[in-house]
Amino acid sequence: MSTTQTAVRPAAGASQPTPRPARADRHGLPAAGFLAPFLTLYLLFILGPAAYGLVMSFFDASLVQSGLGAFAGFGNYAEALRSADFWSSLWHTLWFTILTTPPLIVLALAFALLADRAARGRWFFRLAFFMPYILPSAVVALIWMFLYTPELGLLQNMLGHIGITAPNWLGDPDWAMPSLALTTLWWTLGFNFVLYLAGLQEIPRDLYEASAIDGAGPWQQIRRITVPLLGRTTTLVAVLQVIASLKVFDQMYIMTSGGPNFATRSLIEYVYDEGFTNYRIGYAAAVSMLFFLVVLTVSAIWFRIVRRGQKEI
């Protein structure tokens, strides 16, 4: 720390109250300087493209032509809402979210509760559960595609040993999405796990001691003290998880290319296909806007539900 470089003098005037700023924009000029780098990039690469994308969604813009092309009004939106491909990819995204969110919350909570009771070796559990989270999606996909390989795959073999016939994981349209969900559970559980571990640190220990004196067993403590006090963390984990799941793209792009027979094409992959394979960027921009709307709606609804649930506790 280099704080010592700054001379700290008990200046005579230090006890005087600091003069209140006379005008609200006393520091207008330095503020502009401090904010300029962030705001420039923010306008150029986030807000600008957002506005441009909105405009583009009303035109028949094409990737292979410069400019916006012919004005389409709400044509792109109407087409998307009439398109079976749009609705099926929207459903796939929602189905993936439904499959991943509950286990990613419940198991992360369970593992965190268990790890919190472990007197030693916590670093080991953090390593085991969190390390997959920092792996690139491509690495995760390569490993799991091998695990899922028919005949040679480790999963089929292990299940075979205990007498279960494994499904054709990624090859069966009904099983492909649950398989991607299982991979995702393994990959991203660590993030929720450390959020819960952090939440557990904030629960005062004397609450447990007091309840133990009153004769409360560990299971009662978990149900009556720990889980209710983790309510705030659960809200946060749930909201972050739903939003993260809705944005899914990598797993299907690499592991199934949206197949078999488009059974796992997510909404983002649909945007990617329409924009960069079919060059229909006006249409892709419109679908992006609809996706944005879905994310906003689902997170708003989810937030309300979780909030209400919390009040009842």
Add this chain to the structure above:
Amino acid sequence: MAVDLAARVETRTKLFNRVCLGVLIAFAVLWIGPVAWALDTALKPNAETTRTTWLIDNPTFDAFGRILNETDILRWFGSSLVIACLTATGTVFTASLAGFALSRLRFRFRRVLFWGILAGIMIPPQVLIVPQFREFDSLHLLNTFWAVSLPQIPTAVAVFIFLQFFDGLPRELEEVARMDGANFWRIYRRIVMPLARPAISAVAIFAFVTSWNDLLWPLVVLSNPDIMTIPVGLATVQGTFGIRYADTMASAILGAIPLVAVFLLFQRNIVEGIAGTGLKG
């Protein structure tokens, strides 16, 4: 009576903790399984990978050698490293300056800017790929590090992490420095930033890992194999190994090594950085 009860509860708790530990260890082993299996397979000759067993008759590093020779994976390391460093540095620099202004300076439109930046958190980056691609196409920046990095730098969450951190710092030092005639730039550089190490490392780690692992955006703007990032490169070549499973797993292990090595070195910082960033974001 009460002592007796407490003692009984304690034995019960001890037993309970034992069971908990056992269950947790079982799951941890299950979680390590896939990576261990990948490593095990990568150390086999390709011919041995058709047998599903952990035992290796002739362990070899050949698969790693083949991947290093046949693919551009070393170049991809380089690209990923440059892009992730650029993004992390840019994010820390721009977000800390903006956070400082919002925390310490009084100016018109402060509230408007605050809410404007906060609203930006709601925009998923995936929504912007189409217009952003158009933008970088017309700037003639496709297939450059800038195309990947620039849109990743302005991160609204990072601004709020710095803002919160700065708000929590005591202001006495700065007031003294102000009276000594120091300007805000000097206060930012000499007083506030040296105290902000936890926030800096949290934001830097978060930006670095996110950038390193991003697939969609680099996939869209990088088509030249020479400057692909690791995720894009691996995703592109994954189909070409066919049934050479040892080679496939070696490429996965190689792709995982850089971040895993960094992770093992700075485990605590990384976990806390990512958890902290997630918590506030």
